[in-house]
Amino acid sequence: MPLRVGVVGGGQLARMMIAPAVELGVEVRVLAEEDGMSASLAATAVGDYRDADTVLAFAKGVDVVTFDHEHVPQEVLSALVDAGVAVRPGPDALRIAQDKLVMRTRLTELGMPQPDWAAVHDSAELQEFLDAHGGRAVVKTPRGGYDGKGVRVVSAGTEAEDWFATLAEDARGGALLVEELVDFRRELAQQVARRPSGQVRAYPVVETVQRGGVCAEVIAPAPHASERLLEVAERIGVAIAEGLGVTGMLAVELFETTDERLLVNELAMRPHNSGHWSQDGAVTSQFEQHVRAVLDLPLGDPSPRATWAVMVNILGGPAEGTLDERFPAALAAYPGAKVHTYGKAPRPGRKVGHVNTVGDDLDDVAYEARAAASHFLD
Amino acid sequence: MPLRVGVVGGGQLARMMIAPAVELGVEVRVLAEEDGMSASLAATAVGDYRDADTVLAFAKGVDVVTFDHEHVPQEVLSALVDAGVAVRPGPDALRIAQDKLVMRTRLTELGMPQPDWAAVHDSAELQEFLDAHGGRAVVKTPRGGYDGKGVRVVSAGTEAEDWFATLAEDARGGALLVEELVDFRRELAQQVARRPSGQVRAYPVVETVQRGGVCAEVIAPAPHASERLLEVAERIGVAIAEGLGVTGMLAVELFETTDERLLVNELAMRPHNSGHWSQDGAVTSQFEQHVRAVLDLPLGDPSPRATWAVMVNILGGPAEGTLDERFPAALAAYPGAKVHTYGKAPRPGRKVGHVNTVGDDLDDVAYEARAAASHFLD
Structure with a gap:
């Protein structure tokens, strides 16, 4: 009987765990939200991840439970732990990824460099923060935000009144997170894998371009990265993985400020878009590494296979038709580009695939990835 | 709806098509011989590939049918073609891979370099060949042989009487293949991918070590290979792929003789053990290339990703326990080795997995692969 990993969530991150697991010889089972999702090939169950009985039944058939996303409620996670299921990352770590105020608090306790931040309960408190930070700031809902959702730049305390109103309706009450608007040069991401038994391996810090x-x-790796930058980023990633007891992959999104500091922006405790390059650019991809880490198997070598790797997302896809109709033109033009698609229908802004390229000349590598990806758009 | 490839046969070659297909965004469906086979993750049907109705029903759900092995009977292949199914490689090409006498005849027609050979119908004819070739020769059953089975070195015409007797019982009658015993320096393999629309891409010729x-x-690539050797091997591979109308991957097993000629030993019209290195050592693996080729998608770059790649088979596996019990020690010792296992139970001599390594120093690369593989043996 092979080792069996259970993934809660049927999205593209679960899908992308299938290939390295099959290659290594590990069985992946997926609890998908519905039929026909990205990871449907490995879906052995379809159900609601917010329902403890559904997740407990799914967990019976696997050696360890891990996740495609961080939205599984704490009650469900606790039920799994109480039933003796190995849950990786565990509930305590996931709580920090689920709530940005908890995250800021814990990172402060760990002494990690962060933007100035505060928990604000009403417009007056928000205005107070604005007054102390040059009149502009970023407000975030602590839960449920991703890909720019639940994030708003404001210049008056009144500009988040709708979110305060929603908070007031929530039985749990609570606050919004407000952060200083960081004057950053660029965004970076540091990925680290950690096993329950403690082994940690860091990937080189990368540059992420957001639109x-x-x-x-x-x-x-991130261009023009000094030895010091690489070291500091790795130290931050390892300190967070160890300090928060993360198991599996951790992504730390960072701002590189114009005065050359690194500040932690966000955390993700799973494979992350910033690490998709590793599928074709590293000895061990983040997806293989995540599978190894959650099974507490020795981690693989995270070293790059080439001088440069570039990943370009296919966002939205073609307005008409399917992605695979674009294969002939894209694959013919760029035989060295690695095209990944997720089995999702095109929709504006949706992440439906990505292209990886590697090589020695960054301009060429980036051009090839962008050009190949553009074949899947209009 | 994604492109859909149907693979007849549920062994490790089908299994290894799953990962690149999932990554690209192609759906793989497998008709497995039984439950629990290597490719069971993608098995949508279980049944007998010798039964036309079974294979026809399976073919209804896919865009193209290809194969994990060459044993599908011609009657079944014809039924598929008659029903309008895209079958790749097609029946005419597969017939040549299914019967070594047909293969020798066709290669002779194509002018390919081969060992001296003959079709012999009885012990007297075999003795005649022996007398003309130094008293020793290789006798092969035209059908059903693989991995050394159906192959025998003889020095007397009487040493194949059991096989002649079996042939006599077979309604089809027929002959045995006898070949001169080639004085070879080493064995090589040339792989070529070919699309129905004609595009051909060749991998570098490799050295295969048989035990x-x-x-x-x-x-x-094959060590100490001169430019001329590389060119001649590629020319032979391409000529056979085109001459026989192969679609998908073709492997040409070659003898390099002590007088520096290349002679064709065997053909395989599918991904082949000699190309497993490409999973981690080439820009496009033979499995991705096969999927692209049979779908008539543009072929990927077959270039090596590193100076050297070495593949070592895990033959047999441990006498007790499972392969995955050996993961911790193997992965800890060789974090850069890529371990592939097939979900098969260990059994003496059985191919249950392999290890790929890549790098700049051949001694190191070979040592690492052998050492990592040895962790899965006793």
Whole structure:
């Protein structure tokens, strides 16, 4: 009987765990939200991840439960742990990824460099923060935001009244997170894998290019990165993985400020878009590494296979037709580009695939990835 | 709806098509011989590939039918073609891979370099061939042989009487193939991919090391290969792929003789053990290339990703326990080795997995692959 990993969630991250698991010889089972999702090939169950009984039944058939996303409620996670299921990352770590105020608090306790931040309960408190930070700031809903959702730049305390009103309706009450508007040069991401038994391996820090709050492109490693930058980023990633007891892959989104500091922006405790380059650019991809880590198997070598790797997302896809209709032109033009699609229907802004390229000349590598990806758009 | 490839046969070659298909965004469906086979993750049907109705029903759900092995009977292949199914490679090409006498005849027509050979119908004819070739020769059953089975070195016409007797019982009658015993320096393999629309891409020729008639190790590209050797091998591979109208992957097993000629030993019209290195050592693996080729998609770049790649088969596996019990020690010792296992139970001599390594120093690369593979043996 092979080792069996259970993934809650049937999206593209679960899908992309299938290939390395099959290659290694690990069985992947997926609890998908509905039929026909990205990871449907490995879906052995379809059901609601918010229902403890559904997730407990799914967990019975696997050695460890891990996740395609961070939205599984704490009650469900606790029920799994109480039933003796190995849950990786565990509920305590996931809580931090689920709530940005908890995250900021814990990172402060760990002494990690962050933007100035505060928990604000009403417009007056928000205005107070604005007054102390040059009149503009970023407001975030602590839960449920992703890809630019639940994030708003404001210049008056009154500009988040709708969110305060929603909070007031929520039985849990609570606050919004407000952060200083960081004057950053660029955004970076540091990925680290950690096993329950403690082994940690860090990937080289990468540059992420966002458009409209969504990751558009990743360059690995980050260009013009000094030894010091690489070291500091890795130290931050490892300190967070260890400090928060993360198991599996951790992505730390970072701002590189114009005064050359690194500040932690967001965390993700799963494979992450900033690491898709590793499928074709690293000895061990983030997806293989995540599978190894959650099974507490020795981690693989995260070293790059080439000088440069570039990942370009296919955002939206063609207005008409399917992605695979674009294969002939894209594959003919760029035989060295690695095209990945997720089995999702095209829709404006949706992440439906990505292209990876590797090589020695960054201009060429980036051009090839962008050009190949553009074949899947209009 | 994604493109859909149907693979007849549920063995490890079908299994290894799953990962690149999932990554590209192609759906793989497998008709497996039984439950629990290597490719069971993608098995949508279980049944007998010798039964036309079973295979026809399976073919209804896919865009193209291809194969994990060459054993599908011609009657079944014809029924598929008659029903309008795209079958790749097609029946005419597969017939040549299914029968070694047909293969020798067709290669002779194509002017390919081969060992001296003859079709012999009885012990007297075999003795005649022996007398003309130094008293020793290789006798092969035209059908059904693989991994050293159906192959025998003889030095007397009487040493194949059991096979002649079996032939006599077979309603089809027929002959045995006898070939001169080639004085070879080493064995090589040339792989070529060909699309129905004609595009051809060749991999670099590799050295294959056999033990007991079974492939034990592959070095890519073949060490000490002159430009001329590389060119001649590629020319032979391309000529056979085009001459026989192969679609998908073709492997040409070659002898390099002590007098520096290349002679064709065997053909395989599918992904082949000699190309497993390409999963981690080439820009486009043979499995991705096969999927592209049979779908008539543009072929990928077959170039190596590193100076050297070495593949070592895991033959047999541990006498007790499962392969995955050996993961911790193997993965810890060789974090850069890529371990592939097939979900098969260990059994003496059985191919249950392989290890790929890549790098700049051949000694190191070969040592690492052998050492990692040895962790899965006793």
